[in-house]
Amino acid sequence: MPPRDCERYDDFLLLIGDFGPFQKRLLFWMMPAAFLFAFTYFGQIFMILLPKNHWCKVSELQGLPENEQKNRGIPKKSDGSYENCFMYNIPYNSNKTNDANETRSKVPCNNGWIYDRKEVPYESIATEYDWVCDKEDFGTYSVVVYFVGCIVGCLCFGYITDHSGRLVALFLANACSMIGGCVSAVCKDFPCFAASRFVTGLAMNYCFVPIYILTLENVGMKYRTLVGNLALTFSFTLGACLLPWLAYAFSNWRHYAMVVAVPVVLMILTSLLAPESPSWLLSVGKVDWGIEVLRDAAKANGKTISEETWSEMKECFELKFANEQLGKQYTSLDLFKTFRRCVVLIILIVTWMTVAMAYDAHVRVVQILDTDVFITFSLSSLVEIPAGIVPMFLLDRIGRKPMMSAVMLLCATCSLFVGLLKGEWYVSAAAIAARFFITMGYNVGQQWASEILPTVLRGQGLAVINIMGQMGALISPVVLSTHRFYRALPMFIITLVSVVGASIILVLPETKGATMPQTLDEAEKRWTLRCKDRKINADI
Structure with a gap:
C-alpha cells in the first residue's frame, strides 16, 4: 500500500x-x-567587422601615401568624405588637389578595395x-x-x-x-x-x-x-x-x-x-x-x-x-484559450521582443560608433556585472513592475541621447548606459515571466515567449543597418520600442512576495490586467 x-x-x-x-x-x-x-x-560580431573607412584600390596609384592615393583617385561626397564605392575612371597624375579631378567621370570600383587597418x-x-x-x-x-x-x-x-x-x-x-x-x-x-x-x-x-x-x-x-x-x-x-x-x-x-x-x-x-x-x-x-x-x-x-x-x-x-x-495534459495552446490569458501572453511576448531587440541592438551598436570597437565592446560588456548585481538587491524591495518599467524608460532615454549627441565618447557613454539598463531589463524580465506563468505550463510558456523574443533579436541587425539612411535612425527606433515595452507591462501582475501559481485557474485569478495590483496572496 x-x-x-x-x-x-x-x-x-x-x-x-x-x-x-x-x-x-x-x-x-x-x-x-x-x-x-x-x-x-x-x-x-568580430568575424564580420568592416572598417567604416574604405575606398577603391587604384592600381596606378599603388605605392603612393594613403592620403595621396585618395586625393588623386577617389571622388568626394557632398559632406567632404571620400566615396566608398566609386573611383575616377582616370586617376589624376599630379600632386594637385582632388578638386582638379572634377572633370573626370566616376566609375564603380573594379580592382578591389583598401581598408583602414587602424579601425580593424x-x-x-x-x-x-x-x-x-x-x-x-x-x-x-x-x-x-x-x-x-x-x-x-x-x-x-x-x-x-x-x-x-x-x-x-x-x-x-x-x-x-x-x-x-x-x-x-x-x-x-x-x-x-x-x-x-x-x-x-x-x-x-x-x-x-x-x-x-x-x-x-x-x-x-x-x-x-x-x-x-x-x-x-x-x-x-x-x-x-x-x-x-x-x-x-x-x-x-x-x-x-x-x-x-x-x-x-x-x-x-x-x-x-x-x-x-x-x-x-x-x-x-x-x-x-x-x-x-x-x-x-x-x-x-x-x-x-x-x-x-x-x-x-x-x-x-x-x-x-x-x-x-x-x-489533464496541458499544452501551450491552453494559455490562449480565454481572453485574459491571451492578453497576458501577448503582452509578455511583445515585452520580450522589445527587450531582446533593444538588448541585441545595444550589443551590436559598437560596429557603427566612431570609437574603437574593441575598447567600446569590452567596456559595454563590463556593465553586465552591475546589471546582474543590482536586481539582487532591489527586485524584492521595489517589485518587478516598477523596476522593469523604470529600466526600460531609462534605456529609451539613453538610446535617445545616443542618437542626439555629437561627441564620439559622449555617444559611446550613452550607449554603454543604455546597455546597462536593458541588461537589467533582460534579467528582471526573465524572472518575472517565470513567476507569472503557472507551474503546469511554465516550461512551455517560457519557450513560446523566448521563441517570439528571438524575432525581436532577429530584427535588430536590420534596425541597425538603417544608419546608412540617417545616422540616428536606429537609436530613435530603439527609443520608441523601449517606451512601448515600458508602457504595456503596467497591466501585468506584480509578483513581489507572491508564491508561484500552480494551476491555470490560480494564475488567471491573479491576471487582473490592472495597473494597480491587489495583494495577490490574500486573494487566492
Whole structure:
C-alpha cells in the first residue's frame, strides 16, 4: 500500500541537502557554460567587422601615401568624405588637389578595395571577400540567418530538454555550436558562411539553458537567485570582454573562429559526465534513475538516509507520476484559450521582443560608433556585472513592475541621447548606459515571466515567449543597418520600442512576495490586467 505522507518528499532537497558539494559541483560546471555562451552569442560580431573607412584600390596609384592615393583617385561626397564605392575612371597624375579631378567621370570600383587597418587591424570575412557596396548587407544577412537558426533551435532543443533530458539537449546544442563554428572558419563564400552560422545559431540559447535549468532545479530556494545570476554575471561577462581581444590577438578571422568554436568541446564532455536532473527524471516517470541520482547527491552532501526512506520516496514518486498521467495534459495552446490569458501572453511576448531587440541592438551598436570597437565592446560588456548585481538587491524591495518599467524608460532615454549627441565618447557613454539598463531589463524580465506563468505550463510558456523574443533579436541587425539612411535612425527606433515595452507591462501582475501559481485557474485569478495590483496572496 502506498505511503500516505508523500508531501514530505515534494521538496527532496530538504533530505539530500540544498547547497552542498553536489550543488557546488553543478555550479562549477555551469560557470564555463556561461563563459562559452558568450562565445556562441557574440563571436560572429568580430568575424564580420568592416572598417567604416574604405575606398577603391587604384592600381596606378599603388605605392603612393594613403592620403595621396585618395586625393588623386577617389571622388568626394557632398559632406567632404571620400566615396566608398566609386573611383575616377582616370586617376589624376599630379600632386594637385582632388578638386582638379572634377572633370573626370566616376566609375564603380573594379580592382578591389583598401581598408583602414587602424579601425580593424586584421582580416575579417567582410574584408577578405569585399562585403561592401552592393554586398554590404551580407554581414547583416548572416546575423539574421543566425537568429533564424536560434528560433529553430529553441523549438527543437526546448522539446528535447523536456522530453529527452537536460543533458541530451546540452550535448546536441553544443555539438551544433562547435560544428557550425569550425565550418565557418573554412568558408570561402557567403552561402557557406550563412549556412554555418545557421547551425551555430541553433545552439544560441540551449548551449547554456539546459545546464542552467539542471542546476536551479537542484539548488535550495534561498540560493537560486545567487546561483542563477552568478554564472551569467561573472562568467558570461568575462567571456564577452575577452572576445574582442582574441580577435585582435589572432589577427585573422579564420583562426579566431576556430579559437571560439573548439573550446565548446568542454561542454560536450560535461554533458557526458554530469548527472541528469533528478527533478526531470522523477517528473517523467524514470523513478529508479532519479532515486539513484538522489542517492549519489545525498552521499556527496554527507547526508545519511535510511533504506526505508528511499523505498517510501520511490513509491511516492511512482504514485505521483501515475496520478499525473490520469489528469489533464496541458499544452501551450491552453494559455490562449480565454481572453485574459491571451492578453497576458501577448503582452509578455511583445515585452520580450522589445527587450531582446533593444538588448541585441545595444550589443551590436559598437560596429557603427566612431570609437574603437574593441575598447567600446569590452567596456559595454563590463556593465553586465552591475546589471546582474543590482536586481539582487532591489527586485524584492521595489517589485518587478516598477523596476522593469523604470529600466526600460531609462534605456529609451539613453538610446535617445545616443542618437542626439555629437561627441564620439559622449555617444559611446550613452550607449554603454543604455546597455546597462536593458541588461537589467533582460534579467528582471526573465524572472518575472517565470513567476507569472503557472507551474503546469511554465516550461512551455517560457519557450513560446523566448521563441517570439528571438524575432525581436532577429530584427535588430536590420534596425541597425538603417544608419546608412540617417545616422540616428536606429537609436530613435530603439527609443520608441523601449517606451512601448515600458508602457504595456503596467497591466501585468506584480509578483513581489507572491508564491508561484500552480494551476491555470490560480494564475488567471491573479491576471487582473490592472495597473494597480491587489495583494495577490490574500486573494487566492
